[in-house]
Amino acid sequence: MAIDPGLRRLALRTLLAAFPGTKAPEWAARLLTEGLAGHTLFGTNVADPAQVGLLTAELRTVRRDALIAIDEEGGDVTRMAHRTGSPYPGNAALGTVDDPDLTRSVYAAIGTDLAAAGITFDLAPTVDVNTADDNPVIGTRSFGADPLLVVRHATAAIEGLQAAGVAACAKHFPGHGATTADSHLELPTVDAGLTLLRHRDLPPFAAAVAAGTQAIMTAHIRVPALTGTGPATFSHATLTGLLRGEYGFRGAVVTDALEMKGAALAAGGTGEAAVLALAAGADLLCIGARVNLELVDLVAAEIVAGVGDGRLTLSRLEDAAERTAALAGWTQRPATPPRHDAGLGYAAARRAVRVEGSLVELGAPLVVQLESGHSMAEGRVPWGLKPHLDGTEQVSVVAADTSAEALAERAGSRPIVVVGRHTHRAQAARALIETLAARHTVAVVEMGWPASWRPIGARAFVTTYGASHANGRAAAEALGLTATS
Known part of the structure; x- marks a missing residue:
């Protein structure tokens, strides 16, 4: 018809x-x-x-x-x-x-x-x-x-x-x-x-x-x-x-x-x-x-x-x-878009970083990024600290498939910085971090929506309130891990 x-x-x-x-x-x-x-x-x-x-x-x-x-x-x-x-x-x-x-x-x-x-x-x-x-x-x-x-x-x-x-x-x-x-x-x-x-x-x-x-x-x-x-x-x-x-x-x-x-x-x-x-x-x-x-x-x-x-x-x-x-x-109306500094977003992200605990004695760490999924709204977009690190070693792991012992052995005398998104939602991620923190110097970087969970024994808990490129750089700078910080 x-x-x-x-x-x-x-x-x-x-x-x-x-x-x-x-x-x-x-x-x-x-x-x-x-x-x-x-x-x-x-x-x-x-x-x-x-x-x-x-x-x-x-x-x-x-x-x-x-x-x-x-x-x-x-x-x-x-x-x-x-x-x-x-x-x-x-x-x-x-x-x-x-x-x-x-x-x-x-x-x-x-x-x-x-x-x-x-x-x-x-x-x-x-x-x-x-x-x-x-x-x-x-x-x-x-x-x-x-x-x-x-x-x-x-x-x-x-x-x-x-x-x-x-x-x-x-x-x-x-x-x-x-x-x-x-x-x-x-x-x-x-x-x-x-x-x-x-x-x-x-x-x-x-x-x-x-x-x-x-x-x-x-x-x-x-x-x-x-x-x-x-x-x-x-x-x-x-x-x-x-x-x-x-x-x-x-x-x-x-x-x-x-x-x-x-x-x-x-x-x-x-x-x-x-x-x-x-x-x-x-x-x-x-x-x-x-x-x-x-x-x-x-x-x-x-x-x-x-x-x-x-x-x-x-x-x-x-x-x-x-x-x-x-x-x-x-x-279609005429408009004159305002000019802005190219670093505006990065400066804004730095202002959002919140640190609980102490970042002292966290130099030259092993950075462990916990792999996470993404919503369909977000799509698969790169996140984390890796693009901003000054040569610091980073490994990416699935929490459920990784042992605290293996990570501690790899780190040796180095502290460990664990980077995750919405870490509180995954029991395996919480257990891994808490086990590590009980025997090792550990800091956590939370790049998702934070909850009240804080791992017992962690030296520091850093919250970025997001996982954009700007947020990742701000976290790396707070930890002293960037060449420009």
Whole structure:
């Protein structure tokens, strides 16, 4: 059955697609001529800033106001610096310093870098209040566990980013910080009443609206008191009633990637998820990272079918397309991105380092990096101290497959510095460190979200609040292990 071309174009105007490779395939450019809102760039699209600039210029020759989006949060989530790690600390480090002017400057610098590469829409900042130490997907992406602190820094981040002419997108509404499951893999539940949500999770989003954020991203989480049995992305009460009605947000409501299992499984497929999200009040739909022409056509066809069978009204689809066009129009305004010092991110990361205990007698150590996994939001990005060491020996080990005796023997008379991420979450990692600390001079560098666990007997515990390139250098400098320190 033929699809109405006018409706198909309207549907495409609500979609953010993606494509593989460092050059745009023919179909990706052609979809822009057919109305597609734009594309999101991922690490697979990025070789270096100059290449990204050529890529975005090519896309913009097809349609000047095409949205070119990216997940560039600084810290642990970076696409532009996915090969080396970000030169900026992430939100947890900035929240620890608690200097809103610094946060504003760092986000202005990120925005300036993106604008120079032709990127107009940053899917950042994360403004979730991270109240769960074991949160597998937010953690160091959050400014902290205190709602008022997150409010201060959410405001500063949005102001900084948008001062550079790059649209900000506060995420993940109504708050992903209390979850202990990853919405990329399942549908997490936040079992909290509305009173708690209003006190703990929602204030940063109210602040984001007040700061003029151009977009807010939905979370694929279930909050029974608010969303019922489905995710917030499909909840009319959440997106239209709360965000639009109560908080007065007039910008674009953007979905997290609809390929994520928190959405796709709940809906029965990506196309069905698109219809449900639009009907609930979303305007711009992120399809995901693994996108091809067939998937875009499928989603667009399902949206058109939804209008035909009554799941989605034509007026709601038109409204979504208009809001997305308004977002694209905002990105076309003239802007003069502020200039910044190339070392800004490294200086900020140094201010975030916290040392408990003594770093005396830790010279010339054996550095032991505990291998760790990564969330799908982070991707596989290099981390740790190794790029910054002045010749100090480092070994990388899996805690469960390593004995304290073997490491102590290798170290000999040298102290041991153990570097990890979210070390408190892994029993094998905790046991290894505690066994080492009982018989050896040991310091621990925690580069993930810290918890209350501290190993008995450790000489020092160093917290960086993130694992970016900047955080790694700051830790190495604090330990006196860099040639420049």
